[in-house]
Amino acid sequence: MDTPSEKFLPARVVERRQIAEDLFVLKVDPGGSFDYKAGQYATLGLERDGKRVERAYSIVSSPYERALEFFIEHVPAGQLTPLLNVLQEDHPVYLRRFAKGRFTLDLKSGHTNHLLLGTVTGVAPYVSYVRTIFQDWKKGGSPMPGEHRLFCVHGSSHAHEFGYRDELEKIAAEAPWFKYVPTISRPWDNPEWHGELGRVDDLVRKYVEVWNLTPADTTAYLCGHPGMVETGRGMLQRAGWKKEHLQFEIYFIPGTPGT
Numbered sequence: 001m002d003t004p005s006e007k008f009l010p011a012r013v014v015e016r017r018q019i020a021e022d023l024f025v026l027k028v029d030p031g032g033s034f035d036y037k038a039g040q041y042a043t044l045g046l047e048r049d050g051k052r053v054e055r056a057y058s059i060v061s062s063p064y065e066r067a068l069e070f071f072i073e074h075v076p077a078g079q080l081t082p083l084l085n086v087l088q089e090d091h092p093v094y095l096r097r098f099a100k101g102r103f104t105l106d107l108k109s110g111h112t113n114h115l116l117l118g119t120v121t122g123v124a125p126y127v128s129y130v131r132t133i134f135q136d137w138k139k140g141g142s143p144m145p146g147e148h149r150l151f152c153v154h155g156s157s158h159a160h161e162f163g164y165r166d167e168l169e170k171i172a173a174e175a176p177w178f179k180y181v182p183t184i185s186r187p188w189d190n191p192e193w194h195g196e197l198g199r200v201d202d203l204v205r206k207y208v209e210v211w212n213l214t215p216a217d218t219t220a221y222l223c224g225h226p227g228m229v230e231t232g233r234g235m236l237q238r239a240g241w242k243k244e245h246l247q248f249e250i251y252f253i254p255g256t257p258g259t
Ligand SMILES: Cc1cc2nc3c(=O)[nH]c(=O)nc-3n(C[C@H](O)[C@H](O)[C@H](O)COP(=O)(O)OP(=O)(O)OC[C@H]3O[C@@H](n4cnc5c(N)ncnc54)[C@H](O)[C@@H]3O)c2cc1C
Pocket: 041, 055, 056, 057, 058, 059, 070, 071, 072, 073, 074, 075, 077, 078, 079, 080, 081, 082, 101, 121, 122, 124, 249, 250, 251, 252, 253, 254, 255, 256, 257, 258, 259
């Protein structure tokens, strides 16, 4: 059997931030060299009843940052998140040495528009894209090869659950290549909310039109809740998007523990 040091880095929690009752941000020092591309995920683990439980988490941070950042939903009946939820600063966590995943920005198809659809913690890979490109852009370079533009619709039930709204709104106000629309599905609980309303999948058609996105110039990304991913993909396919221009990351399958 592999010893932890062969497969894992000695990562440690460096910061924990509560976002909502069931949502928190963890920042982790990887404890060694950890390479990744914006949009990839890391595998975190902890011991539970003498066994190691591991789960995948999209990386929020940009590869330019030292700490890895994660936006995590506490699933009370879950194996790992109740343990992650109570971690405090300096607690060790298992971190697989290699990042994984292909949910990275499509720079190969020739498409220059990127429609980013996410539910709650599913915004994580998009924050990583945007932080990375914003940093490049601030240094005076073009955001990416060519003139790429990113359009994000981010859904949650309530206004306090977005996690990265302030940061993304500030970037959108400054960067002409980024648009961010947060939307809530429970306006009756949020009388002070004056922004967009409805679930992400209810808004796909509207924003494809508003932003003038077409299957010929746009790659779409769907991340988070399986229902949104399924419905959103179906709508985009019916609107002419080919499968190869739809990228998706499903966070869980109901009734099935994660891997
Ligand atoms: C590529 C990838 C990236 C991911 N990135 C993130 C991320 O950035 N943030 C994040 O919070 N999660 C992310 N996940 C989900 C994560 O890997 C775990 O599945 C999740 O944290 C639950 O783990 P758990 O051990 O607590 O629950 P489990 O023991 O795995 O699951 C218990 C039960 O809860 C269900 N369940 C799992 N998650 C949810 C949920 N969110 N809502 C409702 N029911 C659920 C399961 O289907 C199962 O029936 C990602 C998953 C994948 C595959």
